[in-house]
Amino acid sequence: MHTSGAATRRCVVWFGQPDRAEQDALALAGWPVRVADAGSDGVGIRNGDIVVALADLRVDDRGVHEAMERMVAEHPGVPWIALVSPETPAREPTVKRVLRDCIDFFTSPIDTERLQQALARLSGSGRLRGGGPADIAGMVGESRVMHQLRATIRKYAPVDLPVLITGETGTGKEVAASALHRLSARAERPFVPINCGALPPNLVQSELFGHERGAFTGANARRVGHIESASGGTVFLDEIGDLPLDAQTSLLRFLQEGTFERLGSSQPIRADVRVLAATHVDLEKAVAEGRFREDLYYRLNVLRLPMPPLRERGGDVELLAQFFLEQFRQQHRTGQPVSFSASARRAMRAFAWPGNVRELLNRVQRAAVVAEGPLIDTADLDLPAQPAERSVAAGLGEARILAERDAILACLRETRFNISECARRLRISRVTVYRLCKKHRLALDELR
Template sequence: MNDDSCMFRRLPIFSLRGQEGIDEVRQIAKPFFWQVVGVEDPDQLRRQIKSDCVRVALIDLRGGMQSAMSWLPAFRRQFPCLQLVAIIEKPQADNPDYASFLHAYFFDFCFAPIEPTRLTFSIGHAWTMARIADLHVASVDASGPGGGSNEIIGHSEAIQSVRRKVHRYAGNNLPVLITGPTGTGKELAARSIHRQSERADKPFVAVNCGTLSPNLIQSELFGHEKGAFTGAAKRRIGWVEQAQGGTLFLDEIGDLPMDVQVNLLRFLQQGEIQRVGGETTVTVDVRIIAATHIDLTHAVLDGTFREDLLFRLDVLPLDMPPLADRGSDVLELAQFYLERFCNELGVVRKRLSPATEAAMRTYAWPGNIRELMNRLRRGIVLADSSTVSLPEIKSYHEDEPDVPSLARARDLAERSVIAQATAQAGNNVTEAARLLDVSRCTLHRLIRKHGLSVD
């Protein structure tokens, strides 16, 4: 029996009805040669899935769905290729909240009393879809070396340097500050650090600080107690507390108001929070990864960001390079997303014309990977044949070749000179700084700014 057959036959089941539910499924599955493995709690289910590499799990929700709603979201994020099948009572499906929960986290469900044919069909179908998901992830991993860095695609020196740092940073719990222009994949890098870390089986909670309501931002981050303010009908657990044991990703950290920055600094120093309207402190163990597209050093000088908070966050720096600095990665990314979007849109596979590929390599990509993705979607929809041509990915106002801004031109020139000096100096920073007539500290800062590597 090959590995796939073993995974197909092994079926972990977590039953809220306890051993009674497990025994019932075991009797039903016996004629079909399923290896039913009973688990007692979510942590045991995690260990079973990791140790046996199973692809389908059965969750018996007949004992009440409310408790599962508290842990399944993080569980599902941890095992994206795992397909879940639920057993429920018919009245549960009539509850709008339960129905939404089932739709979000389960591949399929069966009503009780269990119909053996229906259950085995659901499990078999779920396994097939899990294998398809496995193949997709494998194709993403194969897009370049990365040791588990998943969707960080490309072979340029700039992106390989990012991969190396992601791998190093994953081995500890220090704060990481990810910088770089909008659309360069800062959240993707944060997720890669989390997936390779010892916290991988715990939640990854991503918060865009720029989208939080100014009036409710304290409550969103730190939670609130019932009655803390008008409309607070019940206790709410904030984003920080929801990330307990895992990773909290604070995107656009530069948009946090100063008063919230004070509370965040206190949390980073003490590992404790206090919910709005609460009188007691709550100890929270989370790793902080922050990201920003603005220069926080300038924000400190402008008085919009606390210097002491910057020192706390900027322990392990990671600068995401702009797409224009990644050379042939542009075409590698384009091919990956072209295939993915064709599948998503349900159209035949398309290719890029030679003129399109040539234009992509010389274009400045001010919107970076996000712009690349949007242009490819546009090209797929507008293409009348199997080839995506240049007019179909261009914006309507792009009649003339793109001219980089003066600031962009300066950045490109500065990056080129620094790269030349470090190469000439054999990656010796002291010697390169002497050639450039700058201090070592200045050169280190510029190397980080431009995503260069002196490893």
């Protein structure tokens, strides 16, 4: 065990061999590294230390695996991050367990920016002693727009006014509505989402406000509407643009006076309910075309929450992808795949995501089923491939090596590891295929 600096309050315990650049990047981010390798006699954690364990699984080293075993046994509460590569010995029991339990994965060369974000998120989640304030559960994202969005949600939540949530399909409008409710004083009372577009137009009034027995043919009993049942809580009117005009009038009255009538009754009922609404259509246009009441529009539009499209959230696409993969692995108790290849990350960053977060979720789930190795690749996500960036001269050599490695690995997979076929397709000899596998540390037995 080498300890970099005395009395460190927080640190990453690195199981394996970090290179100088990796150690420096973490130290700069305020996370000094302690290396625990085969020769370590203990990991030297003191009381009060804030510790994250990093399993460097790029190499297959028994001694390091044993040190990891000791760490798991002696410090069960410490969160793990894994650094994987296609050579990761995924069937080794210790490695298997770390892969199953760890909270995030990285590939080599390590994306230090994303690692810093993961560590910052951990600090913020309260999973580490001394962590910061708890974040809004269920809303993943560290981009500037997402930080702004969360700040706005915190500001709007305690104010008992309507909020109009706008944004493209799949951007998380319902997630935001639910966060507004949970952060409000109404959190213990019901949150009732209603999809206005899915209700038959002739039943909308009765669904929202209820009806008395005999109010219309088929109304055999009195029915309490959604607004009444949300009493003390929040209703979320999704696709508000689809609300028929008569229901718009009743809603406007409810927003102005706090009262409504059940269908078939003239008895006003008072309910204390906050109204949140969402739309993915242009309500201003609906107003201009006479399909939406202008006065209702102004009532609902007091506080506005625009959800940013996924393509404007920078690196969040990768964070979310990893988050959804984690969820999938936990729900389906699968060991593989554990992360995304560099080319898959590039493809995800470049894609326009018309279906936003929901589309990403669907693609990751599908990829998690079809991917064959430890890393999800571009083809598994069914995304168009993006050429590697070759802007920096220094990176060019590395890019070529990576491209060569990608090419040989892709061809091996396509030929189902038939070496002769792979050699034929690449127009090289079988000996060269073996040599390249060795050069790029592609362990054929592990990959097959």
